[in-house]
Amino acid sequence: MFISLEGIDGSGKTTQAKRLAEALGEGTPLVREPGGTVAGERIRELLKDPELQLDPLAELLLFCAARAQLVDEVIRPRREAGEDVVCDRFSDSSVAYQGFARGLGVERVEHLCDLATGGLWPDLTLLLRLHPEVAAERIAAEGRAADRFEGEGMELQRLVAEGYEEIASRHPRRIRVIDASADPDSVHAAVLADVGGVRA
Ligand code: TYD
Numbered sequence: 001m002f003i004s005l006e007g008i009d010g011s012g013k014t015t016q017a018k019r020l021a022e023a024l025g026e027g028t029p030l031v032r033e034p035g036g037t038v039a040g041e042r043i044r045e046l047l048k049d050p051e052l053q054l055d056p057l058a059e060l061l062l063f064c065a066a067r068a069q070l071v072d073e074v075i076r077p078r079r080e081a082g083e084d085v086v087c088d089r090f091s092d093s094s095v096a097y098q099g100f101a102r103g104l105g106v107e108r109v110e111h112l113c114d115l116a117t118g119g120l121w122p123d124l125t126l127l128l129r130l131h132p133e134v135a136a137e138r139i140a141a142e143g144r145a146a147d148r149f150e151g152e153g154m155e156l157q158r159l160v161a162e163g164y165e166e167i168a169s170r171h172p173r174r175i176r177v178i179d180a181s182a183d184p185d186s187v188h189a190a191v192l193a194d195v196g197g198v199r200a
Pocket of ligand 1 (some may be wrong): 008009010013014032033034048063088089090092093094095097099147150151
């Protein structure tokens with residue numbers, strides 16, 4: 001099964017993606033977006049660089065380029081072999097950030113992602129829902145430097161959170177919303193319950 005985790009910056013996705021991959025068994029691939037391949041990690045450096053000014057469409061196409069490579073090298077082969085793959089962000093991130101928050105259009109971006117992935121969408125998407133103010137406090141507590149997206153501040157995160165709500169209501173069968181304000185163990189238990197429910 002191909003499972004993606006989504007949420008605003010600071011929602012705890014990365015921790016939960018790791019724990020889920022471990023729970024699914026040793027060797028379960030965990031990939032992150034943008035990245036997960038040699039070419040994708042190079043594109044990631046470009047995309048996260050706070051020194052760089054990127055046009056929203058150029059930004060979207062770079063995310064899609066990294067994703068096309070990831071699908072081709074990792075996700076599709078694993079999935080065709082009947083294995084699990086856990087992905088820390090996938091096409092829904094482009095729809096929420098570039099489509100909704102940057103205003104390129106939800107349907108338009110969904111269409112472009114469809115093209116980039118050859119129509120591949122996750123079997124299950126777990127959306128970690130967290131209030132943007134709480135997420136910002138978590139990022140501040142970690143004390144690391146903000147990347148190009150986090151550096152844009154609250155307004156972007158608020159729009160992204162709103163975008164995710166719209167996406168969840170467009171795809172209620174694929175996307176499960178999880179309350180990410182709880183402690184990490186409880187969130188992990190909710191993640192496992194949803195994965196178990198879909199497998200059954
Ligand atoms: P990352 O460090 O992976 O953020 P996080 O740990 O919060 O997942 O950085 C990726 C950033 O890129 C993040 O701010 C979200 C953004 N992003 C998009 O804008 N569009 C996309 O399609 C993807 C995959 C990520």
